[in-house]
Amino acid sequence: MSITIKRNTGWSGTASGIQIKINDKKVASINEKRSLEIQLHDEHNYIQVTQFGLKSKKVDVEKGDILEIKQSWWHKMSFPFSLLIYFLVMFIPDLRSKLIAILTLGIMLVFSLYIFNGFKIIVLNRENSE
Numbered sequence: 001m002s003i004t005i006k007r008n009t010g011w012s013g014t015a016s017g018i019q020i021k022i023n024d025k026k027v028a029s030i031n032e033k034r035s036l037e038i039q040l041h042d043e044h045n046y047i048q049v050t051q052f053g054l055k056s057k058k059v060d061v062e063k064g065d066i067l068e069i070k071q072s073w074w075h076k077m078s079f080p081f082s083l084l085i086y087f088l089v090m091f092i093p094d095l096r097s098k099l100i101a102i103l104t105l106g107i108m109l110v111f112s113l114y115i116f117n118g119f120k121i122i123v124l125n126r127e128n129s130e
Contacts, residue, residue, distance in 0.1 A: 006035040054118030
């Protein structure tokens, strides 16, 4: 009884593997543009992925599932959003106010990545189990 997992997260975290947890136990790590097969041992299984504290929701998995790991919308937009913030802050004339704005908004952006899920797991193909 196994599942297949594909990673397609784009530029984010490409230098490091994403940790795969089945039923809250780390079972493997996967790098960008790779796929792997994981054997399931329990009757009821769920998967979650993590990387540097970012995580996905827990997703129920069944025998034969093909899953894809992708960036969440918020995680994907966090980099362009941070560039926009830093661009807009350039127009603040006072250096002290500029530094406070950059630190505050930067901390809020990083913190938000840990509140919202950084990854999503998509079931691409689910076989009908008997």
